[in-house]
Amino acid sequence: MTDLGGKTVLITGATSGIGLKASIALARMGARVVMVGRDSSKTAQKVAEVRAQSGSAIVDSLLCDVASQAQVHALADSFRATYDRLDVLVNNAGTVFARRTLTEDHLEATFAVNYLSVFLLTNLLLDRLIGSAPARVVNVASNGHYGGTMDFNDLGFERGYQIMRAYSRSKLAEVLFTRELARRLEGTGVTVNCVHPGAVATSIWDRAPVYARPIFALAKRIAMISPEAGAATIVYLASSPEVVGKTGLYFEKNHPKAPSRLALDDALATRLWDESAKLVELAPRPA
Numbered sequence: 001m002t003d004l005g006g007k008t009v010l011i012t013g014a015t016s017g018i019g020l021k022a023s024i025a026l027a028r029m030g031a032r033v034v035m036v037g038r039d040s041s042k043t044a045q046k047v048a049e050v051r052a053q054s055g056s057a058i059v060d061s062l063l064c065d066v067a068s069q070a071q072v073h074a075l076a077d078s079f080r081a082t083y084d085r086l087d088v089l090v091n092n093a094g095t096v097f098a099r100r101t102l103t104e105d106h107l108e109a110t111f112a113v114n115y116l117s118v119f120l121l122t123n124l125l126l127d128r129l130i131g132s133a134p135a136r137v138v139n140v141a142s143n144g145h146y147g148g149t150m151d152f153n154d155l156g157f158e159r160g161y162q163i164m165r166a167y168s169r170s171k172l173a174e175v176l177f178t179r180e181l182a183r184r185l186e187g188t189g190v191t192v193n194c195v196h197p198g199a200v201a202t203s204i205w206d207r208a209p210v211y212a213r214p215i216f217a218l219a220k221r222i223a224m225i226s227p228e229a230g231a232a233t234i235v236y237l238a239s240s241p242e243v244v245g246k247t248g249l250y251f252e253k254n255h256p257k258a259p260s261r262l263a264l265d266d267a268l269a270t271r272l273w274d275e276s277a278k279l280v281e282l283a284p285r286p287a
């Protein structure tokens with residue numbers, strides 16, 4: 001087992017499914033794990049569970065509903081006020097919305113939660129990552145990105161919202177962001193990779209449209225892998241010496257694989273960065 005003693009890991013979506021199991025595995029490796037949750041009592045309960053199952057006492061938590069840009073800023077501020085290092089950032093929080101939903105920032109919620117929060121939080125913590133180099137960013141994307149499209153005239157699906165179209169776009173954005181950020185961080189010692197965890201039996205499927213739930217319930221029982229198995233490639237990217245220096249890649253089952261043709265479009269990645277910076281009102285950084 002890799003020793004992560006002295007390393008600090010910040011992981012979002014740590015209160016359920018894949019993120020919870022990754023938190024346990026990373027705590028067992030000796031990392032100080034900072035679990036991000038959005039509900040205080042659930043988060044406290046899950047911190048206790050991670051401590052008990054890992055045998056580690058250095059498990060902390062911070063609260064943030066990542067749908068809110070104000071809360072993402074507050075999360076970054078709280079992290080910076082408390083921790084000097086950030087060795088691994090795992091952007092794992094993710095969800096689906098059966099019906100088109102808007103956030104308090106007036107953005108389509110799937111895009112805001114699954115992607116824009118990742119863009120904003122990572123950018124707000126970049127100096128901590130660079131200051132802790134060699135450091136790693138692990139973005140939990142999905143094979144769903146293969147079906148994703150990007151339309152800068154209607155990013156939030158004002159026309160033609162459909163749960164999987166929105167999910168796939170948010171995950172395509174995560175893969176494009178991974179590649180663009182990796183390019184921008186060349187030479188800093190910070191690597192950025194993304195991962196498809198597999199088809200994993202977690203509560204994300206419970207938010208599918210009502211008509212599809214029986215199919216997902218059956219698939220969870222007979223076809224999907226466990227959350228522990230789903231966490232494996234995240235833990236690998238967060239900790240393995242095999243990925244030292246590897247950056248800008250899309251991984252499945254501990255191996256890089258080719259993402260979609262759109263995900264490899266560098267001009268699209270740069271345009272997405274610029275549009276995202278406007279949507280989160282991020283001050284420009286050198287490209």
Ligand SMILES: NC(=O)c1ccc[n+]([C@@H]2O[C@H](COP(=O)([O-])OP(=O)(O)OC[C@H]3O[C@@H](n4cnc5c(N)ncnc54)[C@H](OP(=O)(O)O)[C@@H]3O)[C@@H](O)[C@H]2O)c1
Pocket residue numbers: 012013014015016017018019037038039042064065066067092093094095113140141142143196197198199200201202203204205
């Ligand atoms: N399951 C799969 O087959 C699969 C496949 C490919 C990719 N993924 C990706 O894997 C990641 C983890 O998903 P999962 O399957 O483990 O699902 P899950 O069990 O539903 O866990 C999702 C986590 O994200 C958190 N979250 C959701 N919305 C949030 C918000 N607005 N603010 C803060 N936290 C929020 C949830 O918090 P609460 O505990 O408070 O709900 C939970 O901790 C997601 O990015 C997902 O897209 C999953």
